[in-house]
Amino acid sequence: MNAYYVAILQGSVLTVGVSLCALVVSILLGLLGASAKLSGRPVLGSVAAAYTTVIRGVPDLVVMLLVFYGGTIGLNHLLELAGSKATVDINPFLAGVLTLGFIYGAYMTETFRGAILSIPKGQMEAAVAYGMHPLQAFLRITLPQMVRYALPGFTNNWLVLIKSTALVSLIGLKEMTYLGKQASAATRSPFAFFLFTAALFLIYTTISLYVLRKLNARYSLGTKRGEL
Amino acid sequence: MKWDIIFQPQNLELYATGILTTLWLLFSSLAIGAVLALIFALLLTGPWAAARWIVGAYTYVIRGTPLLIQIYLIYYGLGQLEWIQARWDDVWPWMYFKESFFCALLAFSLNTAAYTAEMLAGAIRETSAGEIESAQAYGMNRFQVMRHIVLPSALRRTLPAYSNEVVMMLQSTSLASAVPSMLDVTAAASRIYSTYYLPFEAYIAAAAIYLVASFCLIGMFRLAEKQFLAYLAPRKH
Numbered sequence: 458m459n460a461y462y463v464a465i466l467q468g469s470v471l472t473v474g475v476s477l478c479a480l481v482v483s484i485l486l487g488l489l490g491a492s493a494k495l496s497g498r499p500v501l502g503s504v505a506a507a508y509t510t511v512i513r514g515v516p517d518l519v520v521m522l523l524v525f526y527g528g529t530i531g532l533n534h535l536l537e538l539a540g541s542k543a544t545v546d547i548n549p550f551l552a553g554v555l556t557l558g559f560i561y562g563a564y565m566t567e568t569f570r571g572a573i574l575s576i577p578k579g580q581m582e583a584a585v586a587y588g589m590h591p592l593q594a595f596l597r598i599t600l601p602q603m604v605r606y607a608l609p610g611f612t613n614n615w616l617v618l619i620k621s622t623a624l625v626s627l628i629g630l631k632e633m634t635y636l637g638k639q640a641s642a643a644t645r646s647p648f649a650f651f652l653f654t655a656a657l658f659l660i661y662t663t664i665s666l667y668v669l670r671k672l673n674a675r676y677s678l679g680t681k682r683g684e685l
Numbered sequence: 686m687k688w689d690i691i692f693q694p695q696n697l698e699l700y701a702t703g704i705l706t707t708l709w710l711l712f713s714s715l716a717i718g719a720v721l722a723l724i725f726a727l728l729l730t731g732p733w734a735a736a737r738w739i740v741g742a743y744t745y746v747i748r749g750t751p752l753l754i755q756i757y758l759i760y761y762g763l764g765q766l767e768w769i770q771a772r773w774d775d776v777w778p779w780m781y782f783k784e785s786f787f788c789a790l791l792a793f794s795l796n797t798a799a800y801t802a803e804m805l806a807g808a809i810r811e812t813s814a815g816e817i818e819s820a821q822a823y824g825m826n827r828f829q830v831m832r833h834i835v836l837p838s839a840l841r842r843t844l845p846a847y848s849n850e851v852v853m854m855l856q857s858t859s860l861a862s863a864v865p866s867m868l869d870v871t872a873a874a875s876r877i878y879s880t881y882y883l884p885f886e887a888y889i890a891a892a893a894i895y896l897v898a899s900f901c902l903i904g905m906f907r908l909a910e911k912q913f914l915a916y917l918a919p920r921k922h
Contacts, residue, residue, distance in 0.1 A: 514899035516859035526884035623751035648762035
């Protein structure tokens with residue numbers, strides 16, 4: 458019995474790994490998407506708009522199954538066309554990271570776009586006047602200031618992302634939900650094991666909330682709040 | 686791409702059954718969830734500390750854990766507990782725990798109730814102090830203030846956030862496919878995928894169905910906001 462709890466605990470390392478890697482992917486895609494939407498170029502803008510509308514209108518699970526099953530067949534087709542006899546299986550870890558990153562990239566795009574829009578325009582004008590090129594201006598002026606505006610939305614996205622890692626168990630990644638389900642099937646006491654898995658998730662989300670609250674306080678230093 | 690297979694009558698029928706299950710799950714869990722959420726929100730903002738604490742703990746746990754695990758807990762977990770198993774052959778509420786539809790519905794309702802309760806409680810707390818003061822000045826009691834002033838405005842102000850919750854719930858219903866013998870849109874797609882080995886066509890068709898459903902829901906909420914939140918809209922002239 459105890460061995461199952463240990464296995465689920467070990468699976469939690471994978472859960473943390475998938476969610477953190479997916480977070481990195483989603484932040485990069487979110488920054489790309491937000492800059493595409495704000496670039497003022499019609500083609501880039503409509504690609505980003507299509508990305509965010511479609512992803513946010515379709516369940517994560519469907520996107521994940523599409524990428525996982527469709528991706529495997531698509532890759533094998535490509536290999537066949539290239540004349541190779543080898544077949545590939547998509548690694549569930551990679552598939553999970555890429556799909557979760559791709560899905561939450563769409564949510565991050567909206568969060569980051571809103572945050573960038575909240576920065577006073579004069580800041581950018583001043584950066585240009587000082588002769589900074591766009592990347593410099595982004596890193597020195599936009600990024601440090603947008604963190605404060607982006608954090609509330611970012612926190613929500615992150616919590617949803619953590620919980621979505623449970624879905625990756627459905628495409629065969631052996632993270633804690635998957636192991637919890639296996640343990641329940643093997644021992645016929647599902648309630649205890651699912652409760653244990655849920656508790657681990659709760660600990661993970663609670664720690665995240667605590668850290669993000671500290672970050673929020675750090676990035677709000679020196680901002681004046683209105684007194685009601 | 687072999688789209689003609691998707692459009693064969695028996696497969697279209699599979700999707701149609703899936704759509705019915707998905708919509709039925711969505712609207713019944715939203716209805717049950719809304720009633721529970723209203724009660725929970727009143728308890729969260731109410732005078733009893735114990736009730737605030739209990740409901741707060743409930744929403745914290747539900748919002749901090751994945752819905753998939755909540756479904757597993759109810760579907761696989763509760764059925765194993767002896768005090769339920771002993772009764773589920775004949776005693777009234779317990780016999781439903783044998784049915785996968787009921788288990789999925791229970792999980793979705795409890796889940797959406799937690800999220801909606803927090804939104805509503807937020808809107809109730811943010812009711813402007815002046816409105817409450819003037820209601821009290823008119824001699825309204827606690828119940829009357831709630832019934833005539835706070836709730837009507839809080840329910841309206843929750844609309845935009847609630848529309849997000851409804852779209853999220855539509856997508857969450859796809860998790861019902863993780864429960865055996867549930868045939869929602871996602872499960873229909875999975876069944877077609879495993880019969881014909883056509884992942885792209887099967888899941889893209891499902892994605893299109895969800896997309897259309899999301900747009901319809903968003904459109905309905907736009908109309909509702911125009912109707913109920915007209916007084917909050919910026920002045921045109």
